[in-house]
Amino acid sequence: MKPVRSNPDRDDITLPRMPSWVTSPRGEALEDVAFMSGAALGHLHLVLVRTDVPQSLLRERLALRATEVSVALSGRPERAADLRDAVQLLRLGDQPGPAGELYQNWRQAVERPVSVKALHRALPSYPATELAAWLDQCDGRRTGQGGPVARAAAVLEAVLSDQPRAEHLGLILADVALAQSLGWDHVVPLLGGGLTPRDLRKTGEPLRVACHHAVVGSAIEATRMAADLARRAARLKAVTPKLRAKGAGQAVELFLTRDAVAPAALVSLNSDRAARRLCDRLVDLGAVRELTGRNTFRLYGV
Incomplete structure (x- = not known):
């Protein structure tokens, strides 16, 4: 499939909706x-x-x-x-x-x-x-x-x-x-x-x-x-320049390809503490969500 390129600067991304005659089939x-x-x-x-x-x-x-x-x-x-x-x-x-x-x-x-x-x-x-x-x-x-x-x-x-x-x-x-x-x-x-x-x-x-x-x-x-x-990916990309941690760019790419990410998987951050801090920072920025509701063994995703 040949990719269709879009404007990366847009934060109001919308996709065409499925026609109503498809979403309400009969017969x-x-x-x-x-x-x-x-x-x-x-x-x-x-x-x-x-x-x-x-x-x-x-x-x-x-x-x-x-x-x-x-x-x-x-x-x-x-x-x-x-x-x-x-x-x-x-x-x-x-x-x-x-x-x-x-x-x-x-x-x-x-x-x-x-x-x-x-x-x-x-x-x-x-x-x-x-x-x-x-x-x-x-x-x-x-x-x-x-x-x-x-x-x-x-x-x-x-x-x-x-x-x-x-x-x-x-x-x-x-x-x-x-x-x-x-x-x-x-x-x-x-x-x-x-x-x-x-x-x-x-x-x-x-x-x-x-x-x-x-x-x-x-x-x-x-x-x-x-x-x-x-929309969520556009938000994550928009806040990426605000991230100061070394290796943050590679970490962001992982979030854009995986359903859920454990801080330990963010090896580009060099330490578990730095990975957890980045995840918390992304949550504060509204770019990712914490998926478990737990205080430990947390998982994060777009």
Whole structure:
């Protein structure tokens, strides 16, 4: 996707809203929902090429949303705050636990450009050849299964047929297939955050209809999230010249790419004390938020 450049000096960044006829869809016929999802994806594509949107951060936030769905499907109680703790507060040699592992799967899936090698890195429990086979056997260019959402639905159905209890695997691969079909460089979690347990029990046309609905809902949410992050990123960039700490620039870049940051991760600040002081300063300036509400083991994010 070719980036669309914007004026970096603007602090009133606005993104075009999704048309109301997309946000209030009617009908359940396949051709109707397919039209709506195509319109939603076309609008989202324009958002994903804007340079004023912190794209890596947007993908991480959507990955967190998708992980909450995957964790709920596995019957576990963890939510966003628990998932952040499970991954961001890990020490060397620690294991993240089942929910944290799911979060790592999703984060790594969106981190690198789409490829089987990157996908295997995100899902090391599955051989690269097996991952490629699931994607290849449902390649719409060869099977005639239609557009991007139809291909993603076919991949999801194939994975769940082979691995009925691996919902997160099916959802990640479905979003990979969607990104590949749309020509996107990175996975953007849409189906992973939009499908319900009931949807995942469907097959054939009912599953395709559910996937189209999920894409519309997730594209609307992603557009709203992108607009919010663009404004927050602009604020953070605007206050960066006020930061006197050595290494503050590298720290700011980390905030613009990660959903949550622990002060210990700000290695450019040279000390934990300097990192904590910078985080508190950014909170005072209204540029980042403290995400935990705790006095210790705090996490910060745009």
